[in-house]
Amino acid sequence: MSEEILKALTQLFAIITKQDGGVTDTERDFVISFFKQELDQDTVNEYIGLYDKFSGFHEQKDADPEEEDKKKLTSVKDSVRTLGLCKKINKTLQQKQKVVVLMKILELVGSDKNFTPQRMEIINTISSVFNISKEEYKQVESFITVEDPTTLAFDTIMIGDATEPVEPVFKHFYCEIEGHLIFIRVPSVDMYFVKILGHDEIVLNGFIMKPRRVYLYSPGSTIKTALGDALYYSDLVSHFISTGEKTQLSFHAKIDKFQFPNGGIGLRDVEISEGPGKLIGIMGASGAGKTTLLNVLAGIEKPTEGFIRINGFDITKEEDKINGVIGYVSQDDLLIEELTVYQNLYYNAKLCFSDFTEEQLHERVMKVLESLGLDQRKDLKVGSVLDKTISGGQRKRLNIALELIREP
Numbered sequence: 001m002s003e004e005i006l007k008a009l010t011q012l013f014a015i016i017t018k019q020d021g022g023v024t025d026t027e028r029d030f031v032i033s034f035f036k037q038e039l040d041q042d043t044v045n046e047y048i049g050l051y052d053k054f055s056g057f058h059e060q061k062d063a064d065p066e067e068e069d070k071k072k073l074t075s076v077k078d079s080v081r082t083l084g085l086c087k088k089i090n091k092t093l094q095q096k097q098k099v100v101v102l103m104k105i106l107e108l109v110g111s112d113k114n115f116t117p118q119r120m121e122i123i124n125t126i127s128s129v130f131n132i133s134k135e136e137y138k139q140v141e142s143f144i145t146v147e148d149p150t151t152l153a154f155d156t157i158m159i160g161d162a163t164e165p166v167e168p169v170f171k172h173f174y175c176e177i178e179g180h181l182i183f184i185r186v187p188s189v190d191m192y193f194v195k196i197l198g199h200d201e202i203v204l205n206g207f208i209m210k211p212r213r214v215y216l217y218s219p220g221s222t223i224k225t226a227l228g229d230a231l232y233y234s235d236l237v238s239h240f241i242s243t244g245e246k247t248q249l250s251f252h253a254k255i256d257k258f259q260f261p262n263g264g265i266g267l268r269d270v271e272i273s274e275g276p277g278k279l280i281g282i283m284g285a286s287g288a289g290k291t292t293l294l295n296v297l298a299g300i301e302k303p304t305e306g307f308i309r310i311n312g313f314d315i316t317k318e319e320d321k322i323n324g325v326i327g328y329v330s331q332d333d334l335l336i337e338e339l340t341v342y343q344n345l346y347y348n349a350k351l352c353f354s355d356f357t358e359e360q361l362h363e364r365v366m367k368v369l370e371s372l373g374l375d376q377r378k379d380l381k382v383g384s385v386l387d388k389t390i391s392g393g394q395r396k397r398l399n400i401a402l403e404l405i406r407e408p
Contacts, residue, residue: 004088004092005089005093006038006039006047007047008088008089009089009101009104010031010047010051010054011049011054011081011106012082012085012105013034013055014051014054014055014107015054015082015122016087016105016108016119017031017109018054018055018056019122020119020121021114022056022057023055023057024112024114026111027108027109027111027114028051028052029111030108030111030276031048031051031108032048032406035048037150040377042063048210050170053100068219079114082125083125083129086125086129088125090129090130090131090294096191096370098130098131099130099140099186099189102123102126102130103144103193103214104214105123105126106123106140106144107144108215110212111212120141123141124216136187137189138400139154139156139184139186140158140184140186142154142157142348143182143184143214144214147179149170150165150170152170154170155171156184156185156186156187156240157171157182157183157184158170158172158182158183158184158236158239158240159172159173159180159181159182160172160174160175160177160180160181160182160231161174161177161401162174162175162176164291165292171240173239175229175231176225176229177196177198177200177202177225177226177227178198178199179196179198179200180196180197180198181194181195181202181231182195182196182197183217183236185237191216192217192233192237192240193217194209194214194215194223195209195212195214195215196209196211196219197211199211200226202223202224202225203223204217204221204223205222207328209223217233217236219371220233221233226276230316234277234279238277245334247379248276248311249275249276249311250273250274250275250309250310250312251272251275251308251309251310252272252273252308252309253270253272253273253306253308254270254271254272254306254307255267255268255270255271255296255303255305255306255308256268256304256306257303257306258296258301258304267293267296270293270306282294285321291331296308296327298328299319299326300328303316310322310325324406324408327358327403327404327408329399329402333385333395333399333404334399335395335398335399336382336383337383337384339381339382340378340379340380340381341374341390341394341398342365342369342379343381344369344402345369345398345401345405346362346365348402348405349364349405351363352405352406365405366378369404372398372400372402372404374394374397374401375397377390377394382398
């Protein structure tokens with residue numbers, strides 16, 4: 001986050017926590033923890049000083065009880081300041097970042113469970129300025145504030161625990177933990193967040209989760225329980241998708257034989273049958289035929305004997321029926337070194353979607369870049385393998401983006 005946004009956030013934290021009794025030590029510790037995640041140690045001290053100044057943390061220790069009524073009169077002034085700060089943030093942050101900010105503000109108030117009407121009214125104002133719908137805000141607020149997770153009757157909430165509810169009003173999956181893992185999906189930005197209620201040692205991407213703290217559950221994330229069970233992002237997210245939203249696909253490959261032009265046998269007796277939403281890995285020694293197998297499965301090479309079918313259509317004989325279904329990322333880079341990350345994807349999209357307007361092209365490109373975490377690197381030149389300006393992992397993700405842009 002930029003310095004300007006962090007300062008605006010610091011003031012928002014201060015405005016909210018100084019209401020109705022003032023800042024508690026727990027709330028201040030939460031703010032310090034947030035700064036430590038975003039800043040280096042020297043800058044952390046600077047922002048703690050700003051927060052203490054805006055919130056009046058030190059002054060409230062010596063405050064006269066008779067001044068409390070006067071403090072309540074400042075709420076109108078604070079509301080005006082809140083609107084100004086939110087409008088400033090609104091111009092700079094993307095909608096996903098605004099949702100994260102709202103989560104952090106609610107989590108701050110929840111750190112001491114001080115959900116007073118005055119504080120919640122200010123937070124409600126923030127969500128309105130951030131263009132977050134009332135329904136979505138209510139779900140997010142409930143996710144943070146509710147003590148009994150079984151009362152969260154929203155289809156955007158999913159709970160994992162060791163119980164087997166008879167008629168749950170929420171999405172549920174079985175997980176051997178003491179307590180509850182609670183997930184929420186924010187549909188407008190397609191983001192997922194998770195928190196734990198309980199004291200089991202749950203690990204998210206290598207870091208131990210603290211009880212009641214909210215964590216972004218991003219693509220590729222893995223949660224490991226105290227018993228060693230692994231909960232993968234793709235498996236858990238699939239629970240949120242209704243049957244109607246899933247693409248019904250069947251993939252059946254039966255390769256009796258694949259023969260090279262020189263007569264050598266590349267593949268023999270291979271059979272694969274799978275449904276939608278599965279990730280399959282192919283392992284083998286160098287020269288075992290992994291690339292050959294993928295080329296046949298993708299329809300680049302035809303099996304000498306056998307077939308590859310998607311939803312019953314033979315991909316080598318009925319190509320028109322499965323056009324646009326298969327995406328293939330080659331082993332070699334297909335990037336133009338002189339162009340930026342954005343330009344590589346933009347010109348590829350231009351070739352794929354000749355009927356798109358410039359606005360539609362830009363929207364499609366940015367959507368794919370954001371989904372692969374490349375939006376912050378969009379203006380960097382790709383460069384060569386020997387003269388890198390983006391990392392090897394980012395190069396590979398950009399190669400994947402060249403195929404994902406078509407939404408195969």
